[in-house]
Amino acid sequence: MQLARTVYSADGRVLLSAGVVIKESYIDRLRKLGFPAVYVGDPVEAEAFREAVRESTRRRAIAVVKRSFNEVKLGSSLQLEPIAQVVNDIVDEVVANREVILPLTDIRSHDEYTFGHSVNVCIISVMLGIALELDDLTLRDLAMGAILHDVGKVKVPEEILLKPAPLTSKEWTEMRKHTLYGFQLLRGGDGVSSRAAHVAYQHHERSDGSGYPRALAGNGIHLFAKIVAVADTYDAMTSDRIYRKGVTPFAALKVIKELASEESGQLDKHVVDTFLANVVPYPPGSKVRLNTGEVGMVVGKGANSFDSVMVEVKYDAYGRALSKPTIITVLNMRVAHMV
Ligand SMILES: [Fe+2]
Incomplete structure (x- = not known):
């Protein structure tokens, strides 16, 4: 291979x-x-199947976030300059590749969860910001808030952060404080706006008032925090963690759609609708088996619905290679499985 x-x-x-x-x-x-x-x-x-952001940029961003977070852990103040530089590179690349549908996969090692997650949330948030037609300056501000949304975790004890089991209620109380810690670290900092700092504070608030730390609701939550909440939920669900395997992008998108439904109302509907209109549940290049038994490769996004994709069918139900592969639109990806 x-x-x-x-x-x-x-x-x-x-x-x-x-x-x-x-x-x-x-x-x-x-x-x-x-x-x-x-x-x-x-x-x-x-x-x-280009990615919205080059792997080398993503890796550099992870390294910068890791170094910056570790410095804060050791008692230094947060150095925003190197983060702002790499965030600008990310925004430039996502803007330049705005036609690229985000391939929603990611392969990384477990110990890097917080850092890789921060960078992914930043990339997804920028993509969402573009789709929501935010201007360039606003995008960069959003990207800064997104990459730093979990910076408060440096103040949460590692035995809680890395616990390979569900947290006790006391540990949860401590874990939830990462929102306030993050806000305190960013507030008034040079190079990070007030609204970006509020992303750290508000990214676990939910539109129906069920979130934390202040149980804000609806318009009380800043748009940046609503965007990052969607990106954060999505990336957390699809990531492998020490204690569980991540779900498929498709399964995560279904849950996100439900979380924005009238019955739930946790995530902002407009942000979620925009997200669903701009992602593909199976990344281009994925090999899929259809319910007909045919096997093909995802080559792009289908029509309006988030669960429709274009598939180039390469093998028939008996595993024979087709002399002329055909491209079809699969309207309901529930009928397909990644192989
Ligand atoms: Fe968080």
């Missing part, structure tokens, strides 16, 4: 380049480093 995408270390170094033939020893080493999976296949084909 050939590696379809370059694998980077946590600090952004190339571990294995795309195109390398994967040996057993590489797999062992990657496992030891905590990588649960890699992309395999033809690197040229994989190139056709």
Whole structure:
């Protein structure tokens, strides 16, 4: 098997380049480093499915966030300059690739959850901000708030943060304080606006008033926090954690849709509708099996509904390669499974 995408270390170094033939020893080493999976296949084909943000930029951002958060943990003040620089690169790339539908997959090692999550939430929030037609300055502000939304976690004890089991109610009380801690760290800081600081404070508030820390509702919650709440929920659900496996993008999108329904009303409906209109539940390049038994590859987004995608059918129900692959729109992805 050939590696379809370059694998980077946590600090952004190339571990294995795309195109390398994967040996057993590489797999062992990657496992030891905590990588649960890699992309395999033809690197040229994989190139056709560009990501909104280059993997090298994403890795650099993770490294910057990790360093900055660790410095705060050790008692230094938060250095916003390097974060602002990498956030600007992320915004530039997402804006330049605005036609790219976000491939909603991510492969990373477990120990990096907070950092990788912060960067993903930033990327998804920027994508949402573009779809919501925010202007450039506002986008950069939103991106800053999004990447720093969980910075308050540096003040939460690690035994709570990394506990591989459900938290006790006392531990939950402490965990919830990361919102206030984050706001306190960011408030009045040079290079971070008040509304960006409020993302840390409000990203767990819910439109129906069921959130924390202040049980704000509806218009009491800033748009930035509503956007980040959607991005945060989505990325948290699809990520593998120590104590559970992440759900598929499709399953997560269904839950998010429900959370914005009239009965639930936790997430902002307009933000969620915009999100669903701009993502594809199975990333381009995914191999899927249809309920007809045919096997193909997702090549793009279908019509309006979030569960419709375009599939290039390559094999018939008996596994025979088709001489002429055909592209069809699958209207209801519930009939397909990733293979
Ligand atoms: Fe949070």
